[in-house]
Amino acid sequence: MKAFAELLDGLVYTPGREAKLRRLTAYFRDTPDPDRGYALAALTGNLSLKTAKPAMIRQLVAERVDPILFGWSYDYVGDLAETCALIWPTVAEPAQTPRLARVIEDLQAAHRAEVPGLIARWLDSLDAGPRYALLKLVTGGLRVGVSAGLAKTALARLGAVPPEEIEEVWHALAPPYEALFAYAEGRGPRPDTTEKLTFRAPMLAHPIDEDEFAALDPADFRAEWKWDGIRVQLVLRGHEVRMFSRTGEDVGPAFPDLLETLHGEATLDGELLVGEALSPSGFADLQQRLNRKTVDRALMQRYPAFMRVYDILFEGSEDLRPLPFDARRERLAAWIGRTALPRLDLSPLIAFSSWDDLVDHRLSSGASAAEGLMLKRRDSPYVAGRPKGLWYKWKRDPHLVDAVLMYAQRGHGKRSSFYSDFTFGVWADDDALVPVGKAYFGFTDAELVELDKWVRNNTVNRFGPVREVRAGLVLEIAFEGLARSNRHKSGVAMRFPRISRIRWDKPPAEADRLEALSRLLPP
């Protein structure tokens, strides 16, 4: 636990990627299995633990520390795990300090009711630094600024295995990754990933600026719609099916209606969408089916899921990724034609001969189901990550609306002294403002100071951390789409709203009206 705590401290306090990499590499080199593998899993968010709720930690401390002293200490320190780690009383004869692997394996094996006792015993045996690491680990809030990419680069530095190879086998393996470390250190074979339903890191696109087109030849590119759904990877081995999100999370269980129709031998890249008869009905409908613990029959019928496929990574055990885009596309079209699965279709190519041809397409964006266009080089292999110059995304410009600031709420962290969360509204039929959204960003620090000042000077009402302001400031709001909503009085909900400009100049009476906004709703 001590080495892990020191690693966390090092990562938190050390600025700069290279220094963090060195800390990670040294830790992986010097720490035995399986501790280092569990640390790797914890840092990259791949550890599933019975986590402890903050309330349980508080309870454990309350049994040991005077509540008034705890209260003052927590006020002073500001972070629960840190306060508890520092204030936890030392015991006369502490037990032996546990290894990281021991903590994780014991937690995984424990019944829920045993967890508080385990944690208390560990806290008794540790110093303040490792206590903090333990509490962050069990409350699931490590947040030390280590991406999976950084961790994999550190692994690659253990020996002669390049980061792409680590990436390739990574998803087929599970904590504590002993085979991965053996491979990375040159002590073991490359872990076999062919027999497993393994996620492969997807290829990502760069956003394109209008002025980049001059340097690109339209004849080198293919165009597709950029569908407004969720990027997924489908892995098929006979009737075994897995569906992963773009980060490798298994999202299949929420979509049995789609998965039960699938079989074959392939790894496919595409967009998860919902709609009748393979006609996408918009992101808001898809959202109804996400983040649900149980699958709702009625929702499944109302919003049937399907996948629009645009790439193929494997056919059987043949790795197609080195092939150029056109060749893969041909293999994909043939595969889809041959299997004729009812809930898969092929994302069509858009014919064009000049960039100007595409401008009109982009604006119409195939009605509401696409959020722009994708441009892919005809000869591009399928490369994990975000390689330069191969794939571009060309998004439709956001919608804009002029809204009136209605409420402001104080932010968190470094914004805690600023009113930085803004609720805005548009004019309804009765000439009253009705809230249509909330935005937290899109402004500079300097603008935030101005907004904060305006809020303080124009407050008409206070509700705890929220201030109601007079209808006096127009905000130009950019957003990606609009959906019907029963939860909001206005009946609409915005997707990804942000402040695009502060219209100090515009009279509030000239802000937009709800009826104008409602015209953007899907039919």
Added chain:
Amino acid sequence: MSQPAPADWIKVTPVGLHVVPADLHVDPVRPVARAAITHGHGDHARPGHDAVLATAETLAIMKARFADDSGRQPQAARYGEPIRLGEVEVTFMPAGHVLGSAQILFEYRGSRVVVSGDYKRRRDPTCPPFEPVACDVFITEATFGLPVFRHPDDRDEIAKLLAARDREPERAILVGAYALGKCQRVIALLREAGHDAPIYLHGAQEALCRLYESFGVALGPLRSATEATKAELAGAIVLAPPGATADRWMRRLPDPVTAVASGWMRIRQRAKQRGVELPLVISDHADWDELLQTVEDVNAPEVWVTHGREEALIHAVTLTGRRARALALVGFDEEGQ
């Protein structure tokens, strides 16, 4: 004759604690006719007094800092030797805070009051340790008066510092440390840990290090950082006042690791806010456990708390069945702020 109540002969005034029957002020914030100074830090020792009673070390520190304005009639007090001022007997006792630091025992008609000044209970190779003195009223600081402040073993903190240097030997390690006390203690601890390479100093640290050495505190080879080349400073430990760690001055150092040695480094947010890469929890003040232990050791029925986080200490002392109250004294800083 019955004992006088301490509150009747020791008063809180805007200038500081006033020992009325001796007409003496402890660590006064403005010039007075007779001052007793617990130690040399700037919020306790100030210039311009007439008679100044302090240890020889503290007088030397004041002389170094204030030159001719360090007090017209200095009088050196030796630890444990009472000095009579009218009806009051004044005894300086080691406080273990910095070189020359003292608690001051005032005894008047059988009533005993100890003013602790700042103190710590840990071993410090640069000054004699705190000695508990039985008394009726113990007047204590409470800089780290919250139970989240438990200073770790300073040897572990020094080990962290040396490990950081070994990890990246091409960088300098810049340790922000208060020029009086912390600086010399860190150096002495480094020497004890076997680090015998030259240690480089910011100009503001040099004079006080020499003063410590003149009182017999060995600090090993010291060099001026200002005169060193970048190549010499690679892998070197450099000490500077905490303020200088964000200064243009530090541009002379090769890619420095910024460390700060302070009890406040216990709190992550404090370290992060100051951009500290290597927080070292090394404090010259008593931590929470030491504050409570000291109250226990001096066994005073009443405790007065001068500066710091008084309310928590008062609450905890009250729970032990003693009386406790806050003295609203002005003019004291948090360590290293």
